[in-house]
Amino acid sequence: MDFLIGWIAIIPSYATPLLLASLGLIICEKAGVLNLGAEGLMAVGAMTGAVTVLSGADPWFGLAAGSAAAMALALLFGISTVALRANHTLAGLAVVAIGLGITGVVGRPYVQKTFPGIPNLGDLFGIDRSSAFGRILAVQDPVTLALPILVGALWWWISKSRHGLRLRSVGENPAAADVAGIDVQLVQFGAVLASGLLCGLAGAYLSVATSHVWVEGMVASRGWIAVALVIFSRWNAARALWGALLFGSADALVPRLQAIGADVPVYLMMTLPYVLTLVVLVAGSMSGRRSGEPAFLGRVYLRQDKQ
Amino acid sequence: MKERNTKPSASARLFAATAAVLASCAASGAYAFTLEGAPKVAFIYASSAQDGGWNEALEAGRKAVEEQLKVPVAVTENIPEEATKLRAAIDLYVKRGFNIIIGTTYGYSAPMAEAAKAYPNVAFLSASGTENGPNMESFYARTYQGWYLAGIAAGQATKTKKIGILAGFPVGVVNWDINSFALGARSVDPAIETVAVFANSWWDPVKEGQIAQAILDQKADVLATNLSATSALDAAEKAGVPSVGFQLDMSHAAPKTIQTSVVFRWEKYLVPTIKEIIDGSWKPEEFGAFEGLETGVVELAPFGPTVSEETKAKIEAAKQDIIAGKLDPFQGLLKKQDGTVVVDAGGKVDDAALWSMDYFVDGVIGTMPAK
Amino acid sequence: MLDTAFLVRRQNPGFLLTSLSYAGGLLVGLTVSAMLLVHAGVPASALVDEFLIATFLTSDGLSQTATAALPLVLVGLASAVAMRVRFWNIGVEGQLWLGAIASTWVALNGIGPEALRLPTMFVLAALAGAAWIAISLFLKLRWGVNEVISTLLLGSVAFLLVQHLLFGVWRDPANSFPVTATFPEASWFSILGWGQLHTGIFLVAGIALSIWFVMEHSRAGFYADAVGFNAKAALATGLPVLRTAVGLVLLSGALSGVAGMMIVAGTEHRLNQSVGNGYLFSAIVIAYLARAKPLWVIVVSFALGAVFTAGNVLKVFYSISEAMIVLMQGTVLMSILMAQFFSTYSLKRPN
Incomplete structure (x- = not known):
């Protein structure tokens, strides 16, 4: 029972950054812009968040600063892909390189310096930890708590609202959207910036909320997992929540099995999140559901191409 | 050698x-x-x-x-x-x-x-x-000599009789640190158990903080880290749990609760x-x-504020014994986690066997990956 | 946004315009990089002396570049052949690890007669790489699972498999470090006497030329370009397009596998946890900049090899960090990408 409570309590700290980044990528890709740059955007968010807090700012401000800095890098991505029609895959990889590179260069003096992070609910509200529920709730932070609301809102916004319809139409059929009077480039720019905001927040969450320290390379491929989660979730915000929880719980399980001395092949166990994701994908396809991939994802729209 | x-x-x-x-x-x-x-x-x-x-x-x-x-x-x-x-x-x-x-x-x-x-x-x-x-x-x-001394500090500090250590990869130089830490604690009280978890990276502060929590959830009330990132020590400080750092004096990451750090010079x-x-x-x-300790290439960083005089004296005595050759952390009778005898009473693990150490000693709770 | 002017795709951009925009992008990227380096404390004069001369005009520099380029050519080709049939192979590193595992297994266990040791390693590495990508291919063909995600995830699985072996059966018994024993010399490509360059270069040259022939002078290349990887359309045409596409995807995996063999048998002579890192980024960049053309893959691979050599010089003598070099690579790539705009599109005012 203790094992279960401890495990459940820690899952959100694994899932939150993955989910935040995936949500950003979903918005971006719904508008037809394939974004493989999450790793770089998260790195910028993580470094900026940490440096901001180390310079004496409030941790909450650190999260905001991380988002803003990643938005700046996303702007460059937007200029290359949306305005200059560069290949999305390559521009995404360039964003990864620039993000990882610039954080290493700029953040060098700030490595390994601990700072205060954001408080958890236990600190904020003095939650009673005697019950299992209390124990789980007390170690969560406000960002994690707000996530289900964000997921719900995004899901509604994308699939039900008028703006969401515009966003989707740009990703599905930009020519038709154009005819309907939607400014395709403007919508795509907005979506790219949103991905910068959320990926930056995800990165800043890693440094400011989870580990209270910044080191080079600390995103450690979590951005790539987020890219995979988007496909896993079939570009659906609600399903991304389950995906992140599934991935996070598998990831959180391995060290906990070691801690009780379970006799398991650890490295093979660590393939579990990846294998599970593939299995769920296959199961989804077998039941004949659409992949949900926006029809125009990763392609370049020109007005002359419209039919 | x-x-x-x-x-x-x-x-x-x-x-x-x-x-x-x-x-x-x-x-x-x-x-x-x-x-x-x-x-x-x-x-x-x-x-x-x-x-x-x-x-x-x-x-x-x-x-x-x-x-x-x-x-x-x-x-x-x-x-x-x-x-x-x-x-x-x-x-x-x-x-x-x-x-x-x-x-x-x-x-x-x-x-x-x-x-x-x-x-x-x-x-x-x-x-x-x-x-x-x-x-x-x-x-x-x-380094195992330093970790033995750190184990004494942990053994003195624990009340639950369970301590924890977070490490990188299961290589000989890491395994001997874990084992020696456990043996040092057991020299204080043979009932003490040591939870050991490998992060499978040398450098991932996010994961290290999360694993620290996994160890604390096992009711360990002393947390040592064999890795460089400060996040595990930070987690220990937050939880008010005594901690041990490695490589450099890590007291900046947990000024209140750190016991000591095993450091290279x-x-x-x-x-x-x-x-x-x-x-x-x-x-x-x-x-x-x-x-080792005799030349000072390995030593302990200054003790934290919560370390008692009694503990300091015990550590100093063990240190002098190790330097004098009267005490070896891996001396017999030494048993593996599964109870098989590594060295009989009177013997000790030689250097070649140290480098190839691929097991936990008795008293460690943990999983050797890929075994 | 561009209401007063239309953006039009140029029908035939012409060699001059294409080269100019390419060169312009490269120049802007290199200029920004040079400014970054000068800002980081590298004297501007040294940029020419050390960087260009040490890299391109010394025997050591050239042999290092050639050695580094060998696996790059292979992964570049791997990415290119898959790209030609619109299959995004994001798992190049995974297939490379599998190839490295297969060749390590042959080398450590002395499989087959000694004279055939290298050919055995080659064949098994190619098969292992192809088998790894075959999983993604099968998932795509059978259930329509997106290959971006499946190759990416299987790449992570392959790395964990390597760790399982390195910390398990293959660990160095003397110190349990995750490095295999050094291979017997029968499993090494022989040194040619020019730096670390080895006989693997002949294998790479043979492979590159064969692929050039297949892609540019055979029907396979034609089918690949004509239809790409679209199973439905392929079946509808009645041409063996699907078979071609499947063949090229498997070839992509096999090439990555051979790259793994090239690394462990050519320069490392043992397997450790870091030999395969970073090849995915290189593979995609090479294939794209070479526009998936095999001969250009060779050229771009050597250029990237030169960047690595130059990066080493910068690291050694000016304490320039890896992060700075990664940043420069990203900057150059981004500016080339952006510059393509000017040769691909033109702005037309409505009459």
């Missing part, structure tokens, strides 16, 4: 066989070497030198060499553990007249040995390396060794340099 048991294990024989080949050119066990040209020293790191841990500890040694020996010292960072890239860096240095090259990770060891054969007049020192030769010496410290090895190389009196050890 200065002292060896009379009954060598399989791996000790392996060591000896390798050494016999390498030593064929030397007279009596140790090699002789003369440096050509003015001494110029170069350090090559696999990642950033300012990493707040392993590299930074070596960096302190480098600075001491520069200041005390007044020789030019160059630094290169981020050379990956790949033969081509390391060799290219070494070639560049040698071309520019650098003749004392220090590599800083075990992954450099084999390519460095190849370079050492190609450049017989250049001296190579390999941190946590595995290869030795007429102009190459690997060096590491008996590489200058105690590097300064005299490089001085010998320059003087022409250097004789690389057949099995590499492997010093």
Whole structure:
């Protein structure tokens, strides 16, 4: 029972950054812009968040600063892909390189310096930890708590609202959207910036909320997992929540099995999140559901191409 | 490997066989070497030198060499553990007249040995390396001695009789730290159990913080980290749990709760060794340099505020016993996690068996990955 | 946004315009990089002396570049042949690890007669790489699972498999470090006597020329370009397009596998945890910049090899960090990408 409570309590700290980044990528890709740059955007968010807090700012401000800095890098991505029609895959990889590179260069003096992070609910509200529920709730932070609301809102916004319809139409059929009077480039720019905001927040969450320290390379491929989660979730915000929880719980399980001395092949166990994701994908396809991939994802729209 | 048991294990024989080949050119066990040209020293790191841990500890040694020996010292960072890239860096240095090259990770060891054969007049020192030769010496410290003392501190501090340690990968030099930590704690109270978890990375503060929580959830009330990132210590400080750091004095990460840190003082090895190389009196050890508390290459950082006088006295006594050779952390009777006997009473684990240590001792709760 | 002017795709951009925009992008990227380096404390004069001369005009520099380029050519080709049939192989590193595992297994266990050791390693590495990508291919063909995600995930699985072996059966018994024993010399490509360059270069040259022939002078290349990887359309045409596409995807995996063999048998002579890192980024960049043309893959691979050599010089003598080099690579790539705009599109005002 203790094992279960401890495990459940820690899952959100694994899932939150993955989910935040995936949500950003979903918005971006719904508008037809394939974004493989999450790793770089998260790195910028993580470094900026940490440096901001180390310079004496409030941790909450650190999260905001991380988002803003990643938005700046996303702007460059937007200029290359949306305005200059560069290949999305390559521009995404360039964003990864620039993000990882610039954080290493700029953040060098700030490595390994601990700072205060954001408080958890236990600190904020003095939650009673005697019950299992209390124990789980007390170690969560406000960002994690707000996530289900964000997921719900995004899901509604994308699939039900008028703006969401515009966003989707740009990703599905930009020519038709154009005819309907939607400014395709403007919508795509907005979506790219949103991905910068959320990926930056995800990165800043890693440094400011989870580990209270910044080191080079600390995103450690979590951005790539987020890219995979988007496909896993079939570009659906609600399903991304389950995906992140599934991935996070598998990831959180391995060290906990070691801690009780379970006799398991650890490295093979660590393939579990990846294998599970593939299995769920296959199961989804077998039941004949659409992949949900926006029809125009990763392609370049020109007005002359419209039919 | 200065002292060896009379009954060598399989791996000790392996060591000896390798050494016999390498030593064929030397007279009596140790090699002789003369440096050509003015001494110029170069350090090559696999990642950033300012990493707040392993590299930074070596960096302190480098600075001491520069200041005390007044020789030019160059630094290169981020050379990956790949033969081509390391060799290219070494070639560049040698071309520019650098003749004392220090590599800083075990992954450099084999390519460095190849370079050492190609450049017989250049001296190579390999941190946590595995290869030795007429102009190459690997060096590491008996970190397990420090971890034994840290284990005593943890054993004194625990109330739940359960302590925890977070580590990187299951390699010999890490396994002996875990085991020795557990044995040190058991020297205080044989009922103490040690939870050990491998992070499967050397460098992921996010994961390290999360694993620290996993260990604390097992009711461990002392948390040690064998890794560099501060996030585990930060988690311990938050939980009000005594902690132990590694590599550098980590008290900045947990000023209230830290007990001590097991630290490297590489200058105690590097300064005299490089001085010998320059003087022409250097004789690389057949099995590499492997010093401990006696030379101070490994030691404990100043104790934290919560460590009692009684604990300090116990640690000091054990330290003197280890230096005097009266106590060895891995002396018999030593049992593995599964109860099989490693060494009978009266014996001790020899150096070759230390390096190949791939098991947990009795009293450790944890999983050896890939076993 | 561009209401007063239309953006039009140029029908035939012409060699001059294409080269100019390419060169312009490269120049801007290199200029920004040079400014970054000068800002980081590298004297401007040294940029020419050390960087260009040490890299391109010294024997050591050239042999290092050639050695580094060998696996790059292979992964570049791997990415290129898959790209030609619109299959995004994001798992190049995974297939490379599998190839490295297969060749390590052959080398450590002395499989087959010694004279055939290298050919055995070659064949098994190619098969292992092809088998790894075959999983993604099967998932795509059978259930329509997106190959971006499946190759990416299987790449991570392959790395964990390597760790399982390195910390398990293949660990160095003397010190339990995750490095295999050094291979017997029968499993090494022989050194040619010019730096670390080895006989693997002949294998790479043979492979590259064969692929050039297949892609540019055979029907396979034609089918690949004509239809791409679209199973439905392929079946509808009645041409063996699907078979071609499947063949090229498997070839992509096999090439990555051979790259793994090239690394362990050519320069490392052992397997460790870091030999395969970073090849995915290189593979995609090479294939794209070479526009998936095999001969250009060779050229771009050597250029990237030169960047690695130059990066090494910068690291050694100016303490320039890896991060700075990664940043420069990203900057150059981004500016070339952006510059393509000017040769691909033109702005037309409405009459």
